[in-house]
Amino acid sequence: MGGQDREAERDAIIAALVPVARGVAATFGPVCEVVLHDYRRPEKSVVAVAGSVTGRVAGGAMSEIGMRVLARGDEAGDELNYVTRTGAGQLLKSSTMVLRDSAGTVFGALCVNVDVGAIRQAHALLGALAGEGEGHGAGDPVTAAAPVTTFGNDLDSVVEAVLDAHRVGRPQPWAGLDRAGRLDFFRSLDDHGVFAVRRSVEQVAARLGISRASAYSYLSQARAATDPTSKGDDQ
Incomplete structure (x- = not known):
């Protein structure tokens, strides 16, 4: 497969995943965000965003996680169900799934971010209404250990x-x-x-x-x- 055919293949994969991103975000509701990245344009890698958790917008740049994937090249692998925090302290559960063409070359990623903080707040509220103890808060081990990730559009x-x-x-x-x-x-x-x-x-x-x-x-x-x-x- 020539260079132009390979680029066309990658474009087709990206295009096919746009409705997938929308479908996943719609399934999980407002606590979920799906971001589709094309690493061929690192400064504007965000091709599509479904949902709004980190404030990402189409045309924005990759995050620190994306830079790490880009640095690893074709050796990069999926990173699933990891916990991180935004700079504002928002707790997220995320997965980054790399995109490869038929030659195995990594050229993008599909990222899912779930606002764990919002889910925990809802859980704590329901627990309080049911007369149970407090749920997880900012002082629990999972929250404290979560690294900070910068999600910027620049x-x-x-x-x-x-x-x-x-x-x-x-x-x-x-x-x-x-x-x-x-x-x-x-x-x-x-x-x-x-x-x-x-x-x-x-x-x-x-x-x-x-x-x-x-x-x-x-x-x-x-x-x-x-x-x-x-x-x-x-x-």
Whole structure:
């Protein structure tokens, strides 16, 4: 199958899934959102949105989860029934199912987000009416352990959120990190898929106050330390 035929095949898969997304969202009601992604256009990967849980809109960018899938390429697999939180603290139960063409190439994803918080509130209300104890709240282990995921319609804002999260978790500023610490920082960003999108190296360099060349050098060294066969600078 030639390149044009492969693109036509991918377009057909995306088109066929648009009504599926609508049907799934309609089945589960207002607590459910289904987002269809085409990773051939990372900055505008959202092709269709059914339901409204995270505020995604068609034409929006992928989330941190999408960047991670994109970074893994054809090695990416489905991520099912994981719990995450939005930046505003909204608890979600989500599944990300990768889309492949007939050659096995990953080119998109179908994502389902369920507002667990709304369901728990309804459960707690029914329990209170029935005279039962309180349901799960913000202090229960599942809620506390859920990682925060940025669902933004602008890819730059998603990258910024990942950078902010990494900086918060580090006691030393960039200038205070030794070479090993700096490589570890770039390796962690790379594992999160930050460098799988365009202009991300320049964005990271600007945030850290270093040159673009230095950022590429750190990234190359970080990848080489993980995989000696990596070329590092291929973007």
